Amino acid sequence: MTDISGRKQHPFHQSVLPTNPALTVTPATLSPEIIVAGVAHLLGFHPEESLIIVALAADAGRPVVATLRVDLPAIDDVEERSCLVAWLEGPLAAAADRCDSMMVIVWSQDRALENEELIDDVADLLDSMDIVVADGLVVRQADSTNEGRAITWRSVWCSGESCCGMDGNRLSRAHLKAASRLFAGARPEPADSRADLESELIRIDPCEQWPGGAGPITSVTRDAFEIAVVHAVSYLSSGVVESEHDRALLASALWDMRVRDTVIWEMLTHSPADWSRAADALTGMVRSCPEPFVAALATCLGILRWQLGDGVRAMIALEHALTADPQYTLAGLVAGCISTGVHPADWREDLHRLERSKLTGC
Numbered sequence: 001m002t003d004i005s006g007r008k009q010h011p012f013h014q015s016v017l018p019t020n021p022a023l024t025v026t027p028a029t030l031s032p033e034i035i036v037a038g039v040a041h042l043l044g045f046h047p048e049e050s051l052i053i054v055a056l057a058a059d060a061g062r063p064v065v066a067t068l069r070v071d072l073p074a075i076d077d078v079e080e081r082s083c084l085v086a087w088l089e090g091p092l093a094a095a096a097d098r099c100d101s102m103m104v105i106v107w108s109q110d111r112a113l114e115n116e117e118l119i120d121d122v123a124d125l126l127d128s129m130d131i132v133v134a135d136g137l138v139v140r141q142a143d144s145t146n147e148g149r150a151i152t153w154r155s156v157w158c159s160g161e162s163c164c165g166m167d168g169n170r171l172s173r174a175h176l177k178a179a180s181r182l183f184a185g186a187r188p189e190p191a192d193s194r195a196d197l198e199s200e201l202i203r204i205d206p207c208e209q210w211p212g213g214a215g216p217i218t219s220v221t222r223d224a225f226e227i228a229v230v231h232a233v234s235y236l237s238s239g240v241v242e243s244e245h246d247r248a249l250l251a252s253a254l255w256d257m258r259v260r261d262t263v264i265w266e267m268l269t270h271s272p273a274d275w276s277r278a279a280d281a282l283t284g285m286v287r288s289c290p291e292p293f294v295a296a297l298a299t300c301l302g303i304l305r306w307q308l309g310d311g312v313r314a315m316i317a318l319e320h321a322l323t324a325d326p327q328y329t330l331a332g333l334v335a336g337c338i339s340t341g342v343h344p345a346d347w348r349e350d351l352h353r354l355e356r357s358k359l360t361g362c
Contacts, residue, residue, distance in 0.1 A: 030056065030063055035103060036139055036153045037171055037179035040190035042067040044312045045197055048141075050107045051084070051118060053092065055099035056134055065099040066341070068092070072106065075114045085121045093129065094341025101132035107139045116156050140168065197313055201298070201320050206288050207244075225262075228253040232263045237270055239277025247285055251293040254300055260330075261359040264303060268348050272308060279304040286320060295325035303334055307344045314338060 035054055040046045042054065042064060049072045055065040068091055073080040092102070104122045106115040119136040126133050135155050142150035154168035191197045232253045235241045241250055253259045267278060282301040289297060302317035315338060321331035337347055 032103070032135055032137060032153065032155070033169070033171065033175045034179050034182065036105070036137065036151065037175040038183045039067070039105070039107070039139075041179060041183035043069055043190065044310055045191040045194050047107045048109065048193070049111065051115075051122070052105040052107055053088075053122070054103045054105070054134075055092075055095045056101050056103060057099045066095045066343075068095075068341075072108060072111060072115060073118070075111060081118060081121065085118075085125055088122065088125060089129065091339070091341030092126070092131065094343070096129060096131050098343065099131075101134040102126055103134040103137065105137045105139055107141065109141050119156050138168070194312065194316075198316050200283060200313070201286055201316060203294075204287050207290055225259060228256070228259045229262050229266065232259065233266045233270075236263070236267055236278035236281060237274040239281045241281050241285065247289070251285060251289050251297060254296045255293055257330075258359065260296055260300065262356060264300060265351060265354070265356055265359055267304070268307060268351060275304045275308050279308065286317070291324065295321045295328040295331065298324065299328060299331040299334065302331065306334065306338055307348060309344070311338055 039052060039054075043052070047069060050069050051072055053068045055067070057063055057065050068088075070084060070088075073084050095102075104119050104126075106119055108115065116136075116138060119138070123133045123136055136157055137153050137155055139151060139153045151171040152168035153171060228249075232250055235246060235250045241247050254263060267275065279301055282297055282304070286294060286297050286301060298317045298321035302314045302321065305311075305317055306314035315335065318331045318335040318338075321328050322335070325331075334347075
């Protein structure tokens with residue numbers, strides 16, 4: 001199996017390692033109940049049949065460092081489980097420097113108890129990496145009812161029935177509301193599934209070409225280059241790209257790699273609020289732009305989503321970019337960074353170590 005950047009890939013390629021913006025909580029606030037109730041906010045969607053690892057830090061500003069989710073392996077497939085655990089070492093090592101402990105969660109409708117051995121295997125891996133295991137939880141989610149999702153959880157290392165009971169602890173409405181208050185301000189409301197997030201970029205009535213036949217910029221003078229950068233950053237940071245003419249100018253500018261890289265460099269000196277507005281604008285453009293522009297626009301969108309801590313939307317955007325152009329190098333490179341757990345702030349800092357003028361090729 002190969003991943004979206006063309007490299008040999010593990011069978012768990014739909015992982016996501018988002019890193020969260022600052023939350024107005026303290027580490028002590030994040031009890032197991034609140035973390036379980038907040039998983040959907042951390043991931044961006046409600047999980048099903050998943051192994052989830054939450055990296056935690058003793059930092060009142062950023063107590064949740066990262067959240068990794070992969071599909072559960074088949075219960076009777078020992079080789080697949082071993083492959084998964086071996087693969088986990090890479091992304092977990094990347095997050096380890098920023099966290100103090102990790103919580104391991106198996107989330108399933110009917111296979112939670114059968115996957116307790118997987119929690120033990122992951123805990124053994126974390127021990128071998130000198131990473132503290134905060135807890136190991138099995139979460140069972142029944143079919144949704146009129147009262148919402150019926151979720152119970154318990155620790156696999158619970159010492160007695162007085163703590164978790166045989167059937168586990170029922171997640172209450174109070175826990176769900178508390179998690180929503182804690183996480184909703186920093187994260188979008190979670191979607192019902194990853195497929196729902198993918199639908200945000202479904203192309204609807206894309207135009208075959210821009211009005212007037214505007215096409216990609218293939219060569220610009222230095223003055224024109226700077227004008228293109230200034231206009232692109234202005235459009236993106238405001239989130240206002242109203243006319244077809246403006247959208248054509250922005251897409252054409254970002255198609256040029258020199259302009260694209262310099263615009264990314266400039267945008268990442270702006271605030272997360274500007275990144276969010278830019279991401280919303282690019283989402284609409286990816287859905288409707290002519291096909292030749294999809295890879296560039298979706299790659300820029302993926303980078304901004306990643307920097308905002310929305311790893312799943314970032315990967316979905318990059319998948320769109322590489323579907324449109326499998327050889328689009330920047331999309332493959334960024335997807336590789338996300339899948340191996342590179343922290344977005346580290347990537348941003350490395351980018352800004354480069355002189356802006358080095359990005360222009362002038």
